[in-house]
Amino acid sequence: MPHPARLAALQAIQQRTPVDCAPAQPLEEIWASDVFTLARMKSALPKESYKAVRRVIRDGGRLDLAVADVVAQSMKDWAVSQGAHYYAHVFYPLTNSTAEKHDGFISPQGDGQAIHEFSGKLLVQGEPDGSSFPNGGIRSTFEARGYTAWDITSPAYLMRTPNGVTLCIPTVFVSWTGEALDKKTPLLRSNAAMNRQAKRLLHLLGNDEVAPVNSSCGAEQEYFLVDTQFATLRPDLLLAGRTLFGAASPKGQQFDDHYFGAIPERVQVFMQDVESQLYRLRIPAKTRHNEVAPGQFEIAPVHEAANVATDHQQLIMTTLRSTAKRHGFTCLLHEKPFAGINGSGKHVNWSVGNSTQGNLLDPGRTPHDNLQFLLFCAAVIRGVHCHGPLLRAVVATAGNDHRLGANEAPPAIISVYLGQQLEQVFQQIQRGEATGSSNGGVMRLGVDTLPEFPKDAGDRNRTSPFAFTGNRFEFRAVGSGQSVAGPLVAMNTVMADSLEWISDRLEAEMGTGQSLEQSAASVIRQIMNQHGAAVFGGDGYSDAWHREATDDRGLENLRNTAEALPVLRREEVRSLFQRHGVISPVEMESRYEVYGEQYTLAIEVEAKVALSMVRTQISPAVQNHLSALASSLQQQQSIGLQPETRVLHQIAELHGRMDDHATALAGELHQLHNGDTAAAMTHCADVLLPRLQQIRETVDALENLVDDDRWPLPSYREMLFVR
Template sequence: MPSPQRFAALQAIQQRQPVATAPVQKLSEIWASDVFSLDKMKAALPKEIFKSVQRTIREGSKLDVSVANVVAQAMKEWAVSRGALYYSHVFYPLTNSTAEKHDGFISPQGDGSAITEFTGKLLVQGEPDGSSFPNGGIRSTFEARGYTAWDITSPAYLMETPNGITLCIPTVFVSWTGEALDKKTPLLRSNAAVDRQARRLLSLLGEKDIAPVSSSCGAEQEYFLIDRAYLSLRPDLLLAGRTLFGHPSAKGQQFDDHYFGAIPERVQVFMQEVERSLYRLGIPAKTRHNEVAPSQFEIAPFHEAANVATDHQQLTMTVLRETARKHGMVCLLHEKPFAGINGSGKHVNWSIGNATQGNLLDPGNTPHENLQFLIFCGAVIRGVHLYGPLMRAAIATASNDHRLGANEAPPAIISVYLGSQLEDVFQQIRGGQLSGSAIGGMMDFGIDTLPEFPRDAGDRNRTSPFAFTGNRFEFRAVGSGQSVAGPLVVLNTILADSIAWIADALEARLNQGEPLDQAALAVLQVVMQQHGQVVFGGNGYSEEWHHMAVAERGLENLRTTADALPVLERPAIRELFERTGVLTPVELQSRFEVYAEQYILAIDVEAKLAVQIAQTQIYPAAMRYVGDLSAILQRQSALGVPVSTQLCQRVSALCQTLLECTTSLEEAIASPPHGTEAHLRHAADVLVPRMNRVREVVDELEGLVDDDLWPLPTYQELLFVR
């Protein structure tokens, strides 16, 4: 019988009744019903006003104040008709979370009455505190003014809770002095940089009608679900999002029986409610399934414009958490909530394209003949080789460090996987002789009743951090709890920079009279000769690759956040962002300071929790067990029964070791060095190893101490009792 607290939690889980499900509705009845979408704008706005809004969204033209006034009135009337009394400028500070400031539509009148009011000025601009959010020193505490500004390219929506309905307006967030304090502003700038350079390159390739070019994103979200009854019994899950201690369950994921298995009924009811909520918000959730680890699942959307996809991804995380609460569960978005089994990522599928040329990373059936694809793919290869460490820094968090490089996630070495077909094509280009490309052929099952279908020309590689997957690249190293904005900013920026370099080189050759095909292949040959070493199609987990990547190819292996974040301070990175207009040096430095502080604080919280739990829960429970064993041994000895003190001595020795380890960890917590980089290294090189040592002792004790006395819900309970 477990401890009384654990037993009560298990009873609560067994007594849970399924949450009542809403009536099934057609997709057409609920799709984007809570979104002030273009079709709703078209119905509510005068024709010329709507055309002006369309131009702003599609072409990036300035929004006229008079247009904003009309849109605001229509938006308010729509929201109020649905029951909204408040509106909120929603923004995305440098915390990977979403921030909201709610204001009422109310406007008191002189006669004591009140009316609803919402002007263009209120729609376009808000003013939250610019110093209370992470800013990396851009704003002093006494310098409080900050601004939110409406992002017209991301639609407003209604968020409904049991307490009411709020009109939510996606915005950027900047300081009084104009620096970006958020994730959205750099993303919009990076999209603009890609558009400028891609249109220039397409023009050099002979295109005449060129629509605005933008990046797209589809982010696969992995997550864990556990019963909420466990949460108050696990301070580590409650405050750190992961289990700091936990002896492995006898059964984990070794049978491979959870991946793509039948979805548990309780989870499927949860998923269906999540999907209904997402569909109402216009979020195109497409796929749901069991993931590899027990109690791990995934949801994946269709691709959308990167800016909208980023906002939708933040909303998806919110909906997952809130819906789990309704169903008596907790949604864990930490990258590694449980040791010894797979963690969770957020695979960012990324591409670029436009309305006239289509997907610029689509190779077609004969990629060796597709000059447009080869040029843009070559730009990606160059960008990843030059700025792979920056990509690693973009996904550097304390939580993601637990996952990267394990046998479930890509290594911390950033490389590019192209697949056998495309790798062969680019190796031909490197050698200066492009002759053709392999074809996939047809699948033959050897069974007449099964249909034939074409086989892809190349396989996939799950060990690659950045893999080409047909018509896009998949950045597999992004963490499950992260905003996708940071990785997208980096991908867009390095692509824009590489496109500019290629365009310069191509233009110079064309000006010398070289034919387009010859000039383009010559430029691509230089790209592959200088940057082809970043292309790797083998096992990214192998020791051979780790040695080859660093020693022979000159790639960097940035194992921890403390290794990766200082990349942001390199002159080449500062020049990259300044050259592309995505981040100023001040904004870039602020991000280093903010992300470094977040890493340090996360490790500090975990270290303090480890000490607290070990000293106040684990040590007392283990010592009670020693006392119980001692009393039993004394009674046996008095009766003349042969006794063995081995277990008692082993547990007692571990208790002493636990005290020594926690004392050592406490001392390290109390004596951090001065300076951001020194503090980063202290967290990574001192606190984390000492926490790991405490964990080793606690996990060994869990395997020995009487289950009646053990205070924490076990991995077996957390992962398998639903």
């Protein structure tokens, strides 16, 4: 029989019934009902004010304060009519989280009355206390002033909770001296940089009418659900987001029976609740399914403009967590909450395009003669090769280190996968001239009643960190708990840099009298000769690829965050972001310091939680079991039996080893902050994490030897399979 606390949790779960959800409403009735959309503005604003807002969203620029007053009044009236009494400037600090400061619409009047009031000035700018947010040394502790500024390109929305309704206004967050302290500001700058260079190249290609170019994003979010009854008995899940201990279940994911299987009833009710809220927020959740590991699931939205998609991605994570609580679940967004089974990622599907030329990464039916596509795709190849270490650095976190490089996620070596068709086209250009591209043909299934359908020209490669998937690239190395803003900033800026390089070379080649087609072929040939080493279509998990990548191709293998984050301090990286006006050297240094501190804090918390669990839960349980086992052996000896003592000695030896490792860890923790950020990260990676793994091995071995009724922690078997 399980430990009493675990038994009580199991009984509570067995008696639980799915939460009753309101009948599903037609999509047309709830879609964007909680968003202050352009359509809502159009009906509420004077015609000239609406046109001014549309113009700023489309072309950029500043909104006149008088127009902002009109917008604020309409926005307030709508929000109040929906039950809101507060508004919040929502921003995204450098912590991968969402922050918000709530202010009331209330305005006391001279006659003792109070009214709802909201001005354009309050809409456009806020002033939260910035002293407690990480800034990486940009500001002193006593310097508290910070500013939020309205991002007009991302619509305001209502956040509904059981406690009320709040009008949420997406904003940027900057210091009093103007440095970006958030994720959104660099994202908007990076998109502007990419737009400038993309439009330049499109004009060189002969396009007279070129609309603003934007990047798009569709992020596939993986997550785990664990019953809250179990999660509350696991200090590691509550405080560190992952299990620091846990023996493998006799059955894990080896049967592949969970992936795309029938969604458990209770989980499906949760998913429907989540989707209903997301639709009200105009978040186009499209796909839901079981993922590979038991207890793991995925939600995927349709592509949107990158800035809006980033805001929506933060809302998806918030909604998953809050809704899980209502259904008796704890939603785990950590990249590796359970050892020995697949972790969670956030595959970021990324492309660039506009309203006049369409998707610039769409190869069409004949990619070999699609000059526009070939140049934009070549820009990606060059960018991945030149800045692969940067792409590795922007996905570097303590949690993601457990995924990258394992046989469940892309390797830490950044390469690009094109697929057989495109790889052949680029190889043809590299050799001289592209004469054609392979066709996927038709899939025939051999049964008359089954349809024939067109077959893609190339397969997908799940081992590639940066893979072309038809009309976009999928950055598969992003962690499930991360904001997508950092990866998008890097991809946009790298793309801008490569487009600038291509435009410069194209102008130079055409200046010698060559035609546009000849010049483009020459530029692509240069890219493949100089940067083709980044193109790889094989098994990214294999040892042979790791040797080839590092020894023959010169690609870097940055195995963990301690090795990857210092890339942000490299001169070529700082120059890249400064040159394109995306992140200043001061802002980049602050990001290095903040992300390094987050890494060390995450591992420090894990170490402290592990020590606490060993000393207050695991060691007492083991000692109780040893005492009972020794007493039983003595009783058997007293009646003339010769009991087997091997298990007793094995448990005692493991317990002693666990205690020794815990004592060493406690001493090693005191050395964590005896140096700068780089030294602290190295200490975490080289000392604390190996020690935590040693403790884990002893604890997991003990779990398989101690009586079940004495083991206090819910097991993997229970957490992953009991619904």
